[in-house]
Amino acid sequence: EIVMTQSPATLSVSPGERATLSCRASQSVNINLAWYQQKPGQAPRFLIYGASTRATGIPARFSGSGSGTEFTLTISGLQSEDFAVYYCQQYNDWPRTFGQGTKVEIK
Amino acid sequence: QVQLVQSGAEVKKPGASVKVSCKASGYTFSSYGISWVRQAPGQGLEWMAWITAYNGNTKYVQKFQGRVTMTTDTSTSTAYLELRSLRSDDTAVYYCARDYSNYVGASDIWGQGTVVTVSS
Numbered sequence: 001e002i003v004m005t006q007s008p009a010t011l012s013v014s015p016g017e018r019a020t021l022s023c024r025a026s027q028s029v030n031i032n033l034a035w036y037q038q039k040p041g042q043a044p045r046f047l048i049y050g051a052s053t054r055a056t057g058i059p060a061r062f063s064g065s066g067s068g069t070e071f072t073l074t075i076s077g078l079q080s081e082d083f084a085v086y087y088c089q090q091y092n093d094w095p096r097t098f099g100q101g102t103k104v105e106i107k
Numbered sequence: 108q109v110q111l112v113q114s115g116a117e118v119k120k121p122g123a124s125v126k127v128s129c130k131a132s133g134y135t136f137s138s139y140g141i142s143w144v145r146q147a148p149g150q151g152l153e154w155m156a157w158i159t160a161y162n163g164n165t166k167y168v169q170k171f172q173g174r175v176t177m178t179t180d181t182s183t184s185t186a187y188l189e190l191r192s193l194r195s196d197d198t199a200v201y202y203c204a205r206d207y208s209n210y211v212g213a214s215d216i217w218g219q220g221t222v223v224t225v226s227s
Contacts (some may be wrong), residue, residue, distance in 0.1 A: 001168075001169075001173055004175070032211075034211070034213035034214075035154075036214075043215075043217035043218065043219060044144075044152065044204075044217055045201075045217075046207070046213065046214060046215045046216075048219075049207055049211050049213040049215075050211065053127065055207075055215060074126055080195075085151075087151065087152055089152075089154070089213065089214075091211070091212030091213055094157075094166045095154055095166065095167070095168045096142065096154045096157070096212060097154055097168075098144075098149075098151060098152045098154055100151045101151045
């Protein structure tokens with residue numbers, strides 16, 4: 001199975017600053033990569049698919065990039081509601097696999 | 108609106124089985140695949156399995172093969188996940204989630220989650 005590795009595990013960022021999250025695949029997943037946001041006690045929220053396409057209703061401050069094995073989620077101008085855990089997931093091959101998550105916390 | 112509503116919390120003893128339901132509304136149930144994802148306390152998301160009501164095709168993570176059965180009921184637009192021979196490490200929140208499309212296997216709509224506790 002494809003192993004997804006996210007870094008860092010925790011990212012401390014001040015409100016208004018930029019956060020850059022990384023996701024690496026153990027083999028190419030083309031652009032079949034999604035990002036999710038999860039807050040405590042809630043189901044994940046769909047943010048990005050196709051590595052860079054924002055889902056409906058997702059603010060423009062969320063952007064994704066990458067292809068193959070290296071991917072990045074950038075959150076520009078962090079707002080209070082953005083502090084959460086972020087997961088990447090590949091859907092290029094079965095089983096679909098998630099990264100272990102990056103927690104974005106207030107600095 | 109499009110939504111997935113899951114069944115309520117369950118408490119089971121080791122060795123027992125649990126069946127979680129996921130009722131879809133607001134869209135054509137048979138046109139989208141459904142994934143099952145679980146999250147143990149304080150841990151990350153773990154993708155378990157997938158089913159499409161269109162033709163009943165399924166995919167499983169190997170570790171669950173033999174212990175997990177997924178089914179769908181198109182008459183009620185409901186998907187089911189049954190997990191057998193429960194162990195304490197099966198304690199988790201279980202989510203169902205809809206595929207964004209036939210070509211994009213990301214999950215755009217999620218159920219609220221079902222807490223399954225395995226304890227003697």
